[in-house]
Amino acid sequence: MDKLHKGWFTEFSPDDLEKMNSSGESQESSSKLLKSDGQEMGGAWPGQAFSLQVKKVLYHEKSKYQDVLVFESTTYGNVLVLDGIVQATERDEFSYQEMLAHLPLFAHPNPKRVLIIGGGDGGILREVLKHETVEKVTMCEIDDMVIDVAKKFLPGMSCGFSHEKLDLYCGDGFEFLKNHKNEFDVIITDSSDPKPRKSGECPWLDLKLISTVIRSARELFPVSKYAVGRESVWLHLPLIAHLVAFNRKIFPTVNYAQSIVSTYPSGSMGYLICAKSEVSVCDD
Known part of the structure; x- marks a missing residue:
């Protein structure tokens, strides 16, 4: 169709x-x-x-x-x-970008090094760069065509691509992490929506891949944060429960937040925020 x-x-x-x-x-x-x-x-x-x-x-x-x-x-x-x-x-993107970026960054006392996996439209990058403590942002986007079209057709989102603090890497973010451990205070995963491979497994539902991200975050100092945009409670409650349970085996702090995003399925989006220490992530 x-x-x-x-x-x-x-x-x-x-x-x-x-x-x-x-x-x-x-x-x-x-x-x-x-x-x-x-x-x-x-x-x-x-x-x-x-x-x-x-x-x-x-x-x-x-x-x-x-x-x-x-x-x-x-x-x-x-x-x-x-x-x-x-x-x-262009009308409602801010309601997603601000939540996914600012929740982990404000929960961290001094975020200096930030990794963004995905986010080729530039919206998360724009929000991360608003934090004065951030000294370097590394961004891994596998599809350079997404970056190019964002620069041309979404200037309000892609305005951060020329920033001096950005280190842009066009490639697989999970592969990048294998060779860049102990480097980041906050890791934000802004991957695209579910597109199962032939096996039916989605990359962000493959917990072996997620473990690669988590192992990198766990080796950082005790208040490191890991954040990922993850679906709607109205549509994906069993999936969300599954991912929360998995992360609670690794992180002492796991929180799930949600916000209204009018053009996403069911009009809402969730955010999985994890921390290495027992701290308040979403309540402050």
Whole structure:
């Protein structure tokens, strides 16, 4: 099914879209069902869809990794879409970027070295650079096409890419971490939405990969923080519980926060914030 139809963009749950494109294949056999540690977690947001009216398509190409679409909407400004899933709109992006960046940074007493995994639109980078204590920001974005389109079509988000504190690395963030341990005070993962591989496992649901991030954070001084944007309590409660339980085996402090983001599924987004010490992360 074409997600751009008669002047409208429609975001479908990947598992529902696969069923529609395969003439009614059952959900149980869908390759788009989410899995973590071999456990099925259901569809991304099955049984619902979200639409925005398109004023003009500004960019649409396939990168080495994904389908990249930018369009001007009638009510939400320019919209970035990756593999058919809305990543950011000019109207409401701040409500996600500010939460994911500022929760761990304000909880840390003196964040100097920050790592951002993903975040190619530049929004998290913009917010991190607002903290005067931050001396260096390392950003790992695997898809340089996302960075390029953000610079051209999302200037309010991508304004930090020329900042002198930025060290930009175009590649896999998890691979980067294997060779850069003991370097970061705060690690923020701003990866894209669930796109299962052939195995059905999503990279950010693969707890072996998450462990790589956590091992890097655990070797830092006692108040290091790790933050990741993670889904909606209305749609993904079993998945959230699964990820919280896993992180509590490693971190003494694990908190889950949420905020309203109008163009994300169910209108909300969650944030998993972990700390190496027993401190208040979300209450201050």
